[in-house]
Amino acid sequence: MDTSNYVDIAIVGGGMTGAAMALALSDTGLSVCVIEPRPPASAEAGTPPDLRISSLNQANCDFLDRLGAFDAMDASRIHPFTRLAVWEDLAGTTLPGARSRWNRTIFDASEIKADRLGVMVENQVIQSALWSCFDDIDTLSCLTPARLERLTLGEDSVRLTLDCDGVPHDLEAGLVIGAEGARSAVREQAGISIDTRPYEHKAMIVNVQTAAPTLDMTWQAFTPSGPHALLPLFAPADQPDKAWASLIWYDAPARIDALQSLSFEALQTEIEQTFPDELPPIDHISGVGSFPLVRQHAERYVQDRVALIGDAAHVINPLAGQGVNLGFQDVEALSRVIHDALSEGRPWWRQHVLLEYAMKRKWANQLMMSTMDAFYHGFRHQGLPFKLVRNAGLALAGHAGFGRRRVMAYAMGLSHP
Template sequence: MTHAYDIAVVGAGMVGAALATGLAQDGFTVALIDRAPAPEFAPDAAPDIRVSALSAGSERYLQQLGAWPQITGMRATPYRRLAVWDQTPHPLSGLVPRKFTEVEFDATGLGTSHLGHIVENAVTQQALWQVAGATAGVTFFTGHGVSALTERQDKVTLALDNGTQVDANLVVGADGGQSKIRELAGIGVSRDQYAQQAMVLSVRYQGPVEDITWQGFYPSGPRAFLPLHSAGPEHPDESWASLVWYDSPEQLARLKAMPDSELLATIQKAFPATLPLLTHLDSKASFPIARQHASRYFSGRVVLAGDSAHTINPLAGQGVNLGFQDAQCLQTVLKEARRANQDLADPDRLAQYERQRRPANRRMMLTMDLFYHLFSNRIPPVHLLRNLGLGAARALPFARNRVARYAMGIDDQLPAVLTQLANRIPGLNQL
């Protein structure tokens, strides 16, 4: 049986589910297709190991969609402070005062109540699925992936692997970094795998819920702390947190092979003394990290959004925030196409979307790479640059605030000091 829609969104992850909801709220008929079943959430269960730092901009977007009350009704932890510091010894250490290698942003100083929220991905996705499910115009197809795509003159036919066929005027590939839709549309990617991998751990610690996220940089890579919610009456005076440890794949394999008690003790020693006393390790997983950018954001009747178009180094946790910005931009462009009575796959309209989003996504990639290179490269001039960069950010309240506002997704302008530094890093101009 064939079903016909204005738009088929393939991938109901955070980006696809948000986009489908927004499009349907604007009156489009939308098929929302995901090979996975609905995400689960149990209030008493341990947190999802995948968490995201949702920016103030993403919070506003989720408010508009009507998903934010569901998110906060489940679990979301606001953070008011964000600290970044450098622990890498180098030949110039003695010359650069320590205060120039530390930056702390505080919501109060930025005239805002919080810098962002740490939210489990399953919570955001679940909330968006609830809102999408309650929005007339969204039809879910779950549990079966897309296996074929046939483009005709005025529509695309998608074949799901259970034999269902879905017709749409436009297909959005929101199916993640390994996008099948991107492959079926013949869109290539440029990809760079980083030498480091990221290990993510869900832990309980002694003490109240913290209001700070921090990241310390070490020669082998950064180590980060993201606060989560209280561990509840079963574990009084304990809270949950997500830790991230970037290191070589070999070192992470050694750490992952340790018994939990030994790994907890190793983390406690390896992380800064600021880390509260850890009491329990619930789960751990490691991920390769890569920078990837699609060569085009659209082809024919297929357009990409979120990780299928771009994946960035998760250092500052901006991946899903960029994806939400893609979704908002694409929704606006498609609304304009409909108002002008144009085909939703009009190449000029889709080019307008790519013209707006590609430079913004590339800018964030460059910023993440700038941090990555500055903090993982021990060549003295690069260290000097790094310290000058952070020093400038710290010493000048204006620059510091601008850096923070950009990282938080409040501003979409990259501070000039970062643009200048990015341009000095070799190999970053090919994206």
């Protein structure tokens, strides 16, 4: 083993989960190297929000705070939300007790004496804040720009062959953590198979500036063609009455492609005609993107000297914005297992030790995937019996005190579904 080019842990992928993993291991005394194709870009003051945003629940806000990263975020681009709503489109169906087109259930953090359910923030803001915490950690290094070309598993270490901006580089590590997303090279080269199930919808993200002050509610409206969602974002300091928001539109791939080809003016008209009337007036659109929907789950999360976290291990339907929250829960669980193994003198790189992380997180992630699938598929059935059942269920959730508290605690990441 070449000890001059050796680190205890190599984290392939320096996005939100990979960077959080590096910080979570910073007090172990282990040498850690983050390998990332591109360093994070900071959001410039006064610019529109990036299309890639995350809904951080309160539990993960607290986790990032413990890592020292939450206070490092640009506070002007963080927007708290205190309420969440689930709406169903009742158009074309007359349900008992229905007073409007929409059946609504709204949950408010104040009901459980909480200040907020979570925050909306751009991914680049989170990643930049995490990276800014790297500077004072002597045991942490970064290789960027760098890409993994080949992974060679050995008994005593793992050899990583990297492409560092066209220059070959070899690195050896005691443990490799794959955190580079759904197309994980670590997962592929470690020979870990995945179960992939595409959904029938595609999702379009539209960033809009509204002619209204910032909202405090995120909502999901279920329609026959697919869900529509509003995620409130920050308002510019010089225009407090012109808040940003992210709109999510699920629909058939051909429909999304057609919508995305429209001019911003024509797309704005389509949004105003299709989204609920409660949508704030739109001033203009600043950006549009889309992606296919897929569910993906690794056959296993760990083996000797390899562990997967975040999207490298699981990709979930983004219906409730739980992807990054699950990733941070992976980080917290894996770092705890490594900490405990170190304190007890156990080989933290061995599969039988890492399985403690895998057994806890794979079950929890599978449960969340199934829960989101139940929502996704359950709201697609448009027959009257299904609508009656859903209407009754939403009404019960909206009025049952214990049920409401459980839903809100779950939304904050304080309990499991």
